[in-house]
Amino acid sequence: MRRPIGRRTTITAVCLAAGLAVGTGTWAVLGLQAEEPAAASASEQPDRATAIVTKGDLTDSKVFAGTLGYGSATGVPAAAGGTITWLPEPGDVVHRDEYLYAVDERGVRSMYGTVPLWRDLSRGRTGTDVRQLNENLAALGYDVSVDDVFGPRTERAVRQWQQDRGHRVTGVLTADDIAFVDGAARVASVDGKLGQPTGAGAGGAGDGGVGAAGDVLQVTSTERVVTATVSQRDAERLAVGTEVDVRINGAGDPLRGEVADVQPSTSEDGGNKVDVSVSFDPGDRKLPAAASAQVDAKGTTERGVLSVPVAALAAGSGGEYAVDVVRRDGTTKRVAVVPGFTADGRVAVTGDVAEGDRVVVPG
Incomplete structure (x- = not known):
């Protein structure tokens, strides 16, 4: 029986969080590749998921759970x-x-x-x-x-x-x-x-x-608002006047909103929290009497960077990272890259890759 070629072992790369401290987006499970030949023929490659290397802006964002209502009551x-x-x-x-x-x-x-x-x-x-x-x-x-x-x-x-x-x-x-x-x-x-x-x-x-x-x-x-309770650290990206996207369940596409009020609060476990109120203009949209909602707050933006899905990175034993670039004939070539800013499930990379290259994303 022929020995399989190009087998890839996937593990959870815990060390990546430290290695990519520049980014604050959502981390994915990363692949660590075992020793393998640099390329395999197209006929010997199993079906695999791939993604395109893109060039553009990466914006770190975070979504907070909220509720639709009328804001805090006063006596x-x-x-x-x-x-x-x-x-x-x-x-x-x-x-x-x-x-x-x-x-x-x-x-x-x-x-x-x-x-x-x-x-x-x-x-x-x-x-x-x-x-x-x-x-x-x-x-x-x-x-x-x-x-x-x-x-x-x-x-x-x-x-x-x-x-x-x-x-x-x-x-x-x-x-x-x-x-x-x-x-x-x-x-x-x-x-x-x-x-x-x-x-x-x-x-x-x-x-x-x-x-x-x-x-x-x-x-x-009398104005409808979305309120969310967040940690003091997350409140830094939700200062009064910050523009955010608001999605109200059952009300269609997101709406543009603005943080209107920030008040200190206390969580059930006694920790310090912040109550954030977001105002928005519903226009002609009919809103439910009550609903859950999400507040999407943008953070840092890196402009004009090459990026790949975080899951496309393969971690080596020496703390280095690489991606498997798919050649025109279907074979793959392992290319060393240096990861940088991470946001929305993608990571900026520098190395011998170009916009439009296709890389393997292990399932």
């Missing part, structure tokens, strides 16, 4: 003093100047702003919260100067706003009147209960504050 304090007499339903959307909840049958209305209402707003006050108030009054059509000063024009506008809404006209805004939320809000959950006293003192028209209170609602943005 709306029950800051108005009295008894809760009306609450919205989960899923309701509250826009500017609409009711968030009601106390003693008086609605507390939504105003947009990132700074919460931490004090009564009256003539002579200045600050970011006053600017937020002026911006809201202007958006509602009232004659105010959009600055951080609560002057005569703001007071007149507040009085008119209170009169238009059936509130007691004082020229002073308190937690009995409004609450600042960060834009249009979707009600995620309702913490308060009808008939429950809020236990909060609104402070009146003096220098008092809104007082301490529990949350009556949990709200989120």
Whole structure:
């Protein structure tokens, strides 16, 4: 019986991870070739898988599991003093100047702003919260100067706003009147209960504050986002503003997205993690109410390199690497190469290979 020619033994090349430390992509199982002749005739070669040596850009990417939702919820304090007499339903959307909840049958209305209402707003006050108030009054059509000063024009506008809404006209805004939320809000959950006293003192028209209170609602943005929890190391490639690809299961092709928020978190085992929120524009695409998703984050790019599948590399005993190049007559020639950057299952190589060469990829 003739001895087989060109037999190749495949093992897991654990040492390759150290040898190719430049790359950070997905590693494959590599082939280590036993001693064999440099070439074998086409008639003596078994069927084999091959791949083309390509020239182009290699980009390291990593995919993170995520979920489609509305982002992290924030609480709306029950800051108005009295008894809760009306609450919205989960899923309701509250826009500017609409009711968030009601106390003693008086609605507390939504105003947009990132700074919460931490004090009564009256003539002579200045600050970011006053600017937020002026911006809201202007958006509602009232004659105010959009600055951080609560002057005569703001007071007149507040009085008119209170009169238009059936509130007691004082020229002073308190937690009995409004609450600042960060834009249009979707009600995620309702913490308060009808008939429950809020236990909060609104402070009146003096220098008092809104007082301490529990949350009556949990709200989120109305925009759909994908959230993923990643390690602190992986968070380096997911900084705010980073462009990523988002794939939502059941929603077709990937969408372009951007990291909108990064918040520290804690995993179930107590380790430090990071919650990443990715915003995207679905366009006309209909999205499911809830779904799993993937976030594809790009990393380093090496441009204009020759590359082969990682599995095409054969590791030698001396720490060197080679590929088996298929000749025109079907025989193979073992060619030494130096591996470099690795990404997406391919590795950049330098050596006596050229673009378009075909190399053996053991199964």
